[in-house]
Amino acid sequence: MRSYDLVVAGAGMGGLVAAAHAAERGASVVVWEKGDRPGGSMALSSGVIWRHRELESFRAECPHGHPGLQRLVHERLDSDLAWLESLGAPVVARATGNPETSGLRFDPSGLTRALARRAGELRLGRPLEALPDDAPVVLATGGFQGDRALVRQFITPEADSLLLRANPWSTGDGLRFALERGGALSGGVGEFYGRNLPAPPARVAPEQFVSASQLYARHATVTNLRGDPYETRTWSEIDVVQWTARQPSARARYLVRQEALATPVGERTVAEMIASAREAGAQVEHRDGAFVVEVVAGITTTLGGLRIDEQARVADGVYACGADVGGISTGGYSSGLAAALVFGRIAAESALGP
Numbered sequence: 001m002r003s004y005d006l007v008v009a010g011a012g013m014g015g016l017v018a019a020a021h022a023a024e025r026g027a028s029v030v031v032w033e034k035g036d037r038p039g040g041s042m043a044l045s046s047g048v049i050w051r052h053r054e055l056e057s058f059r060a061e062c063p064h065g066h067p068g069l070q071r072l073v074h075e076r077l078d079s080d081l082a083w084l085e086s087l088g089a090p091v092v093a094r095a096t097g098n099p100e101t102s103g104l105r106f107d108p109s110g111l112t113r114a115l116a117r118r119a120g121e122l123r124l125g126r127p128l129e130a131l132p133d134d135a136p137v138v139l140a141t142g143g144f145q146g147d148r149a150l151v152r153q154f155i156t157p158e159a160d161s162l163l164l165r166a167n168p169w170s171t172g173d174g175l176r177f178a179l180e181r182g183g184a185l186s187g188g189v190g191e192f193y194g195r196n197l198p199a200p201p202a203r204v205a206p207e208q209f210v211s212a213s214q215l216y217a218r219h220a221t222v223t224n225l226r227g228d229p230y231e232t233r234t235w236s237e238i239d240v241v242q243w244t245a246r247q248p249s250a251r252a253r254y255l256v257r258q259e260a261l262a263t264p265v266g267e268r269t270v271a272e273m274i275a276s277a278r279e280a281g282a283q284v285e286h287r288d289g290a291f292v293v294e295v296v297a298g299i300t301t302t303l304g305g306l307r308i309d310e311q312a313r314v315a316d317g318v319y320a321c322g323a324d325v326g327g328i329s330t331g332g333y334s335s336g337l338a339a340a341l342v343f344g345r346i347a348a349e350s351a352l353g354p
Ligand SMILES: Cc1cc2nc3c(=O)[nH]c(=O)nc-3n(C[C@H](O)[C@H](O)[C@H](O)COP(=O)(O)OP(=O)(O)OC[C@H]3O[C@@H](n4cnc5c(N)ncnc54)[C@H](O)[C@@H]3O)c2cc1C
Pocket: 009, 010, 011, 012, 013, 014, 015, 032, 033, 034, 035, 037, 038, 039, 040, 041, 042, 043, 044, 045, 046, 047, 048, 049, 050, 126, 127, 128, 129, 140, 141, 142, 143, 165, 166, 167, 169, 170, 171, 173, 174, 209, 210, 300, 301, 321, 322, 323, 324, 334, 335, 336, 337, 338, 340
């Protein structure tokens, strides 16, 4: 029995894109969403959908990712961004603020609304647990960062100390669903994207996930709580947050000298980021002319997950996109929104067939 042409699990970036693409093709689509609102982590994000300017830099920065999947993101992103704009998703900037990358910045609420109104039937507060009929399914449940046991198993023994910098509903449901149906794990299951945040007693609410991020490790001396040092290797600081997550209590200390305070990082200075830590309630010490900020790793999305082929297929009748998929930015960092956009459309196209 088939009541729909396509069933989608998750009304975040990947799921809404897949559903909107399928609906545009004239298919009947139902989207099951576990949370009480559409948008998932996309709605909390900065909304920058980007790619490396050159495919070679993507390969160099994410050396263990699947070359074919990376090429698809690189080649299709610009036309997929034009498609998003054609749906009325509001663009707030035509540059990413990073000379190494190109892309667009969207207003996340407007992006969610533009996609949701084209996504077919949306059922909020309804996790997909079993397939309601024999229609193909696109899994877009947003990764497994919300499940402490999976984070402990695959990422760090310090899982209980990590802060969740994401929607609360992405707990690996897509992963479990697909593995039970013959799906396989990608490489890099221990990798994740996140940001270091001010450590408790600071409190960081979801609307502060962006503004409270402490993104100046490369202008600081970084140590763990035992005093062991770490040298930052990447502009995205993905290596720092992954290192921090594996240190005692998933914490680090950033010592920032006076002369680094005025350094700009994106749209803010180091001093402004330290001020945001203080506003969140962090203890910021001022010692010998330098500031010391204690940070804790915040996990945003897992980067490992399900293995897909270039048609976004996981197993018979099962497709996946977004952070449920691994193997794209393995070894580094690339835009999760971009991968969700590109593979959301590919997943819908493959699931519906020619
Ligand atoms: C603060 C912040 C800033 C960010 N900034 C950027 C940025 O500027 N650029 C960028 O590229 N990326 C950014 N990201 C990451 C980006 O948001 C994610 O990579 C992207 O949203 C992943 O898309 P997704 O569809 O996999 O997950 P989501 O958008 O999180 O959607 C997953 C959805 O699945 C739902 N779900 C979970 N389980 C089930 C189930 N069993 N059944 C049904 N539904 C389920 C969830 O409730 C959620 O709505 C940011 C994230 C955050 C939190």
